Amino acid sequence: MLYLSANNPSRILSSGHQNMHASNLDSPKITKDMPHRYEKYWFNMSHFLSDYFPLALAERHLPYDVATTLAVIVYLCHFAVYPILGTVLFFYLLFSRFWYISAIYLIWYVYDAKTPQEGGRLWPPLRNFRAWKLMADYFPITLDKECDLSPENNYIFGYHPHGITVYGAFIGFGTCTNGFEKLFPGLHSHLMTIEIYYKFPFFRDYLLAAGCCNVHKESYKTLLTKRGKGQVAVVVPGGAEEALDCTPEKMGLILKQRRGFIKMALRTGAHLVPVISFGENQTYRQIPNERGSTLRRWQLNLMHQINFSPPLFYGAFGSIPFKVPIKTIVGSPIEVTQVEEPTWEQVCELHEKYITSVQQLFHKYRPIYGYPESYTLEIN
Numbered sequence: 001m002l003y004l005s006a007n008n009p010s011r012i013l014s015s016g017h018q019n020m021h022a023s024n025l026d027s028p029k030i031t032k033d034m035p036h037r038y039e040k041y042w043f044n045m046s047h048f049l050s051d052y053f054p055l056a057l058a059e060r061h062l063p064y065d066v067a068t069t070l071a072v073i074v075y076l077c078h079f080a081v082y083p084i085l086g087t088v089l090f091f092y093l094l095f096s097r098f099w100y101i102s103a104i105y106l107i108w109y110v111y112d113a114k115t116p117q118e119g120g121r122l123w124p125p126l127r128n129f130r131a132w133k134l135m136a137d138y139f140p141i142t143l144d145k146e147c148d149l150s151p152e153n154n155y156i157f158g159y160h161p162h163g164i165t166v167y168g169a170f171i172g173f174g175t176c177t178n179g180f181e182k183l184f185p186g187l188h189s190h191l192m193t194i195e196i197y198y199k200f201p202f203f204r205d206y207l208l209a210a211g212c213c214n215v216h217k218e219s220y221k222t223l224l225t226k227r228g229k230g231q232v233a234v235v236v237p238g239g240a241e242e243a244l245d246c247t248p249e250k251m252g253l254i255l256k257q258r259r260g261f262i263k264m265a266l267r268t269g270a271h272l273v274p275v276i277s278f279g280e281n282q283t284y285r286q287i288p289n290e291r292g293s294t295l296r297r298w299q300l301n302l303m304h305q306i307n308f309s310p311p312l313f314y315g316a317f318g319s320i321p322f323k324v325p326i327k328t329i330v331g332s333p334i335e336v337t338q339v340e341e342p343t344w345e346q347v348c349e350l351h352e353k354y355i356t357s358v359q360q361l362f363h364k365y366r367p368i369y370g371y372p373e374s375y376t377l378e379i380n
Contacts, residue, residue, distance in 0.1 A: 064137075069320060071134035076319055079165065086202035109201065115208055116198040117218040119227060120190060122211035132175040139279070141171045141326040143178035146361070149333060151186025151230040154270040156220075156261055157330070159234055159277070160253050160358060162242035164284045164313050167321070168277035168328045173234045174210060178328075184232075190223055192235040196307050217264060224268035233270070235261050240309035244289060244299055245380070248282040251362065252378045255355060262351045269338030272350070274331040274358045278369045283321035287312040327369045331361040355379060 062070075094102035115121055135141075149155065159169045172178045173189040180189055195214040198204040213219045215235060223231045236242070238254040245252035265272050289295045289312070303309045315321040334357055339346060362377045 068134045068138035071131040072138050072320060074131045075135055075167075075170070076165065082206070083197065083200040083203045086200050086204075086206075090201035105201065109204075114218075116195070116204065116212075116214040117216040117222070118213070119219065119222040120211050120213040121208040122190075123209035126206075126209050127174070127176045127211065129175070132171060132177045135167075136171045136175075136177045139167065139283070139321075139323060139326050141168055141178065141328070143172045143180065143183060143328045143330070145183055145330045146332050149184050149187060149271075149273070149330075151184075153333075154224045154229060154231045154268065155187070155233070155273050155333065156224070156265050156268075156270045157189070157232055157234040157273045157275050158261060158354065158358070159236045159275045160238065160255075161246065161251055161277070161280055162236045162238045162240070163246050163277070163280035164243055164286075164311055165321075166236060166280070167283060168280050168326045169234060169236060169275075171326075172277075172328045173232070174212065184330075186230045187232050188230055189232040189234055192219060192233055194240065194307060217260075220261075220264040220268060220270075224264075224270045234275075237261055240303055240307070241300070243309045243311050244286075244296065244303075245378075246281050246284065246286060246311065246313070248285065250376045250378050251276075251278075251281060252380065253358070255358070255379050259347050259351050262354060263342060263347050265336045266339045266342040266346060266350060269336055271333040271336050272354055272357075273333045274354065274361050275328060276331070276358070276361050276365065277326055277328040278365065278371060279324045279326035282324040283326070284313040284315050329361065329365050329369075331357060 090102050090105065093099065157173065159166070159173075169191065173180060174191045181187070189211070191210075191212045192215045193207065193212050195216065197207055197212075198214055213223070220233055223233050237258040238245075239258075242252070242254045245254065262272070264270070287295065289299060295312070299310050299312075313319075316323065334350070334353055336350065358379075359377060366373075366375060
């Protein structure tokens with residue numbers, strides 16, 4: 001086979017096909033640069049989150065399918081429950097005898113306001129949370145690469161498609177589950193998410209601890225020019241609107257007018273890498289919402305008001321997704337020479353090159369991952 005796979009045991013442990021404690025091997029590494037007094041702390045926290053957190057206990061006492069489903073529910077709560085829960089907790093404490101907790105947090109909130117656009121604040125043990133291993137096994141989710149990437153460069157990964165809930169991007173680049181750091185030694189991934197998430201009390205701190213940061217030009221600059229080499233900014237160019245095009249019959253991407261990440265690649269000199277997840281669009285079905293329909297116009301109008309797309313979807317049971325393998329392939333890099341103030345022609349030229357690379361990656365791996373020729377790529 002022409003590509004190197006994370007599922008090959010000789011190279012890396014896979015999500016879902018190795019022993020139950022494979023995720024422990026991806027625990028944060030103890031280095032000489034880490035103060036000795038923290039070594040026991042990092043190990044104990046990683047061990048706790050991977051083996052003794054409630055979901056790990058549930059795994060030991062419930063059927064494995066039930067445990068993996070519970071893990072998916074934990075992830076789905078990110079999109080509605082956790083943001084609201086954090087806000088409710090803040091105001092509940094504010095109007096209780098523990099008001100000083102919210103008062104202190106508010107000071108911290110204001111002081112820390114720029115952190116989401118300054119590269120985040122990664123807390124490594126959170127990426128080793130046992131739920132992510134269980135969630136990956138539900139589908140399962142795997143991560144492959146077309147070639148090695150040098151840790152002497154920085155990169156912008158363009159993840160396609162968005163799907164409804166970007167399962168593949170989160171597991172592949174926001175956790176240790178798929179073994180990203182072993183598949184790409186010396187590289188460190190950072191998920192770029194929408195800005196509204198960082199407005200919610202407490203939830204914002206959770207996202208920052210997971211290594212996320214918002215999609216802002218300052219985030220790109222910090223990650224790709226001030227953090228040294230080997231940094232990877234993972235962005236979903238299609239954004240929230242692309243979720244409205246999610247359908248199992250084809251892979252619809254919104255890319256033709258998305259040039260912001262292209263411009264940031266030129267300004268920072270970060271190499272561009274296309275990433276495609278086969279199966280991301282098959283996890284849900286949507287109520288028919290063809291472009292130009294009344295429903296689609298309503299969804300777009302609402303999206304522009306709340307900065308969040310409102311797809312009407314269903315899975316195997318409510319919002320529980322269908323069990324479809326999600327296979328993520330990281331393509332070959334497009335080398336980029338840094339240009340502090342790129343011209344429109346330079347941006348368009350690199351943009352066309354990137355689109356061509358996405359098309360080639362899709363057509364190359366479509367048959368490898370078992371998709372028929374009738375499964376097409378549509379770029380809008």
